[in-house]
Amino acid sequence: MTQTDTILRASHTAFQQYKKVTGTDKAIFLDALAAEIEALGQPLIAKAMEETNLPEARLVGERGRTCNQLRQFAALVKEGSWVEARIDTATPDRAPLPKPDLRKMMVPLGPVVVFGASNFPFAYSTAGVDTASALAAGCSVVLKAHPAHPQTSEMVASAIAKAIAKTKIPNDVFLHVQDSSFETGKALVQHPLTKAVGFTGSFSGGKALYDYATQRSEPIPVFAEMGSINPVFIFPGALKVRSEKIAETYAASITQGVGQFCTNPGLLLGLENAELEVFKKQLSEKMKLIAPGTMLHPGIANNYSKNRAKALEQTGVQLLAESNERPKENQATSTLATVRATDFAANHLLVEEVFGPYSLLVTANTIEELKTAAAKIPGQLTATIIGEDEDLVTYVDFIDLIKEKAGRVIINGVPTGVEVCPSMHHGGPFPATTDSRFTSVGTDAIKRFVRPVSFQNFPQHLLPAELKDENPLGIWRLVNNEFIKLAGASLQ
Amino acid sequence: MTQTDTILRASHTAFQQYKKVTGTDKAIFLDALAAEIEALGQPLIAKAMEETNLPEARLVGERGRTCNQLRQFAALVKEGSWVEARIDTATPDRAPLPKPDLRKMMVPLGPVVVFGASNFPFAYSTAGVDTASALAAGCSVVLKAHPAHPQTSEMVASAIAKAIAKTKIPNDVFLHVQDSSFETGKALVQHPLTKAVGFTGSFSGGKALYDYATQRSEPIPVFAEMGSINPVFIFPGALKVRSEKIAETYAASITQGVGQFCTNPGLLLGLENAELEVFKKQLSEKMKLIAPGTMLHPGIANNYSKNRAKALEQTGVQLLAESNERPKENQATSTLATVRATDFAANHLLVEEVFGPYSLLVTANTIEELKTAAAKIPGQLTATIIGEDEDLVTYVDFIDLIKEKAGRVIINGVPTGVEVCPSMHHGGPFPATTDSRFTSVGTDAIKRFVRPVSFQNFPQHLLPAELKDENPLGIWRLVNNEFIKLAGASLQ
Numbered sequence: 001m002t003q004t005d006t007i008l009r010a011s012h013t014a015f016q017q018y019k020k021v022t023g024t025d026k027a028i029f030l031d032a033l034a035a036e037i038e039a040l041g042q043p044l045i046a047k048a049m050e051e052t053n054l055p056e057a058r059l060v061g062e063r064g065r066t067c068n069q070l071r072q073f074a075a076l077v078k079e080g081s082w083v084e085a086r087i088d089t090a091t092p093d094r095a096p097l098p099k100p101d102l103r104k105m106m107v108p109l110g111p112v113v114v115f116g117a118s119n120f121p122f123a124y125s126t127a128g129v130d131t132a133s134a135l136a137a138g139c140s141v142v143l144k145a146h147p148a149h150p151q152t153s154e155m156v157a158s159a160i161a162k163a164i165a166k167t168k169i170p171n172d173v174f175l176h177v178q179d180s181s182f183e184t185g186k187a188l189v190q191h192p193l194t195k196a197v198g199f200t201g202s203f204s205g206g207k208a209l210y211d212y213a214t215q216r217s218e219p220i221p222v223f224a225e226m227g228s229i230n231p232v233f234i235f236p237g238a239l240k241v242r243s244e245k246i247a248e249t250y251a252a253s254i255t256q257g258v259g260q261f262c263t264n265p266g267l268l269l270g271l272e273n274a275e276l277e278v279f280k281k282q283l284s285e286k287m288k289l290i291a292p293g294t295m296l297h298p299g300i301a302n303n304y305s306k307n308r309a310k311a312l313e314q315t316g317v318q319l320l321a322e323s324n325e326r327p328k329e330n331q332a333t334s335t336l337a338t339v340r341a342t343d344f345a346a347n348h349l350l351v352e353e354v355f356g357p358y359s360l361l362v363t364a365n366t367i368e369e370l371k372t373a374a375a376k377i378p379g380q381l382t383a384t385i386i387g388e389d390e391d392l393v394t395y396v397d398f399i400d401l402i403k404e405k406a407g408r409v410i411i412n413g414v415p416t417g418v419e420v421c422p423s424m425h426h427g428g429p430f431p432a433t434t435d436s437r438f439t440s441v442g443t444d445a446i447k448r449f450v451r452p453v454s455f456q457n458f459p460q461h462l463l464p465a466e467l468k469d470e471n472p473l474g475i476w477r478l479v480n481n482e483f484i485k486l487a488g489a490s491l492q
Numbered sequence: 493m494t495q496t497d498t499i500l501r502a503s504h505t506a507f508q509q510y511k512k513v514t515g516t517d518k519a520i521f522l523d524a525l526a527a528e529i530e531a532l533g534q535p536l537i538a539k540a541m542e543e544t545n546l547p548e549a550r551l552v553g554e555r556g557r558t559c560n561q562l563r564q565f566a567a568l569v570k571e572g573s574w575v576e577a578r579i580d581t582a583t584p585d586r587a588p589l590p591k592p593d594l595r596k597m598m599v600p601l602g603p604v605v606v607f608g609a610s611n612f613p614f615a616y617s618t619a620g621v622d623t624a625s626a627l628a629a630g631c632s633v634v635l636k637a638h639p640a641h642p643q644t645s646e647m648v649a650s651a652i653a654k655a656i657a658k659t660k661i662p663n664d665v666f667l668h669v670q671d672s673s674f675e676t677g678k679a680l681v682q683h684p685l686t687k688a689v690g691f692t693g694s695f696s697g698g699k700a701l702y703d704y705a706t707q708r709s710e711p712i713p714v715f716a717e718m719g720s721i722n723p724v725f726i727f728p729g730a731l732k733v734r735s736e737k738i739a740e741t742y743a744a745s746i747t748q749g750v751g752q753f754c755t756n757p758g759l760l761l762g763l764e765n766a767e768l769e770v771f772k773k774q775l776s777e778k779m780k781l782i783a784p785g786t787m788l789h790p791g792i793a794n795n796y797s798k799n800r801a802k803a804l805e806q807t808g809v810q811l812l813a814e815s816n817e818r819p820k821e822n823q824a825t826s827t828l829a830t831v832r833a834t835d836f837a838a839n840h841l842l843v844e845e846v847f848g849p850y851s852l853l854v855t856a857n858t859i860e861e862l863k864t865a866a867a868k869i870p871g872q873l874t875a876t877i878i879g880e881d882e883d884l885v886t887y888v889d890f891i892d893l894i895k896e897k898a899g900r901v902i903i904n905g906v907p908t909g910v911e912v913c914p915s916m917h918h919g920g921p922f923p924a925t926t927d928s929r930f931t932s933v934g935t936d937a938i939k940r941f942v943r944p945v946s947f948q949n950f951p952q953h954l955l956p957a958e959l960k961d962e963n964p965l966g967i968w969r970l971v972n973n974e975f976i977k978l979a980g981a982s983l984q
Contacts, residue, residue: 100909379710389951396954407946408946411951413592419580425945427943431710437943452899452936455901
């Protein structure tokens, strides 16, 4: 028996118990987990700083978001309506055939394998959104720690173990795997007891997992979020009145966290005119003033160097600005490049992400050129439009065009900063993710790890609480096609 | 330019307009489509009888279900709440970062390729549930007609064309492809403009489409419903009091429509004792009296012969009964076989579907044997328990066990007969379908063909009606985490 087999069997056994735990008890567990992470205090932040090179304020903020996320899922499963309960009562005297009593709700898929992400040691790692949403759904979790922050991951895993011990949760509901080998990740995804996969990271990593999962004898869903270049269309009216301000906002957004966000704006697009020339200079000046930053780990810093160099040597690409200060070891220099829209449209390499503080300004002579360039952009997590009211009228077609490509469309804002709330869609058409129908941020992330089951002709005492006539949980349900939230003894 | 390319380009162009059509106008279209199918009258039924060998009453019923389905989707999109609107209003003064205004709703994926099914010339074919749900979602549809009923498909396609002409719908929203070649189906799934696939049919067919779709450079979702053996657990208490009745009900269910339903009960399981011996004889006697029926087409009849023979020659499998009357050409003889649970558990070929009026009774000496046998059953559309109150207490673990395997669990009923309603889940873990998270029957089938988009910081006039403050459509929305249906000028 391999180690993977032992792990998945233990996870599956724990799942058999955990799937029966009530929403209230899952909420107590998730709330306890948030409290245990907070109880780790400053040593957790210090360890994460040491392992990721991320600054303290960022890590404190990320820990807050992670605990907030856990508490949002706790509130969601405590309230209970997320199971999408539907009830259609029987019509025994219907002709020619009687209508049976049918009720439906979501149930958890089974053990979920989650891969920690290097760029978010808390929010997308050990007790991050994949783990939180899978546990909220009622799935057990096998977490493969990211090798770039093993001790941070170990500390968070110890908090999970404490929360498990303090509440009524089966021990093996969360299993922590510290093993940096590629083969282990592959074996976890291929194990027959694994029922779904969560991943945030590179395209090559996510796509490999997707291929393993879909080529199993029983294919399973993979939710891989694989990054994005997050195009930003900057229209002339806006540049006329607030060019300097846009340059300032975007210099900050491009370089925030050394550009290590999947929502980093790696592509700016505009129409060539005098205002765009001014903007180009303004943004260049600001980028030069932003000092190089230390990246998460040497591998990422190396890749940034390589990918940046490769991008800069493409036909027509010109370097506009880089940090005045020279980068030290493992640091990334802030970079702005530019290219004509026709060159951009002719070169598919230019839509590849340069993960780091890099952005490419695409300049178009005409609206048609801009549209052709936009058409070459593949699926994205986000797309942004910067425009005055007049622009939003003149270029309204672009809103429609980019809605086809992106999971989130922003007007007059920046794509960085992913609000954790029900309205957030953090996902998008391939290659941004492997399944555009699901989000990895916000409470709807729970939907990735559940499936519906119909209960036909069940006696009341065998129905789950969510589907009993008297609605003991007081949840919203679709009853005979009416959406209601009535607690009481009868449905009629 | 290939024919496939011409078709998908036309479908994509139509989609660009159709995605903007309001729910009210889509409802008018779908209602008109139902009326046009009804207006085809008896000639449609006659043509379908000729092409499928199905009896008139069944086809009239199926047409009714198909039109009912279209009208249910019309009502769904007219009402509008299906888009799962979520609104989180801004908190500009939140520290350290302001909270942006975020709103989310479902939007259509794009052109959907639908494959007509041979066993349901109306309900799962040309204007069947895949087409209806995709059109309701706002997707355009390319329909590959099933070669077994080309003229029936042509007639239904003409009804769709009439409904398109009478309402405000772009012409190419529905395109009908008559081409029996395997290569055409493959090319349609592989075309870059295709965004999703709907299929009902054999495992080999569905799995091939899944593989093409997941191996594209941009993978797309495939919803393939690939059949099922639909296990039925018959417990001792029930046999004690109503053995004869159960035999009668199941002889009818196994042979209904010459067994050509994906919910056909192809596997019965029970505990060996005197009552089971009696039941075996009762069911055998009833099966013998059911005459052979003509199958949908010679290919299916041939496969039935072959697969039945192969199943009957497996170790330990015994023929218990077949139709007294000898089958004529293209007819299938009603068949009941039996096997010991230990032989069943040892032979994975015995869980393969024998599409037709065939069922295998698995007999177990002990509950443990029965559990071991049950554990060998792969994902199913349905699973059924026949039991008295005492059985449901004694064997309650089986309910839990089969809920893991099936999309619909039935107590004291038959799996055949799929009610079209919101509570129906017609789907199930692989290999029943390629994605257990979605249904192909009932209004939730629309969810297969949509994805969420978030709108951040949008001015009111650019928001879709579903997300505007004043809720002009009067739909249910989750507003700042409260579920409400208020029409009015303000959200606060």
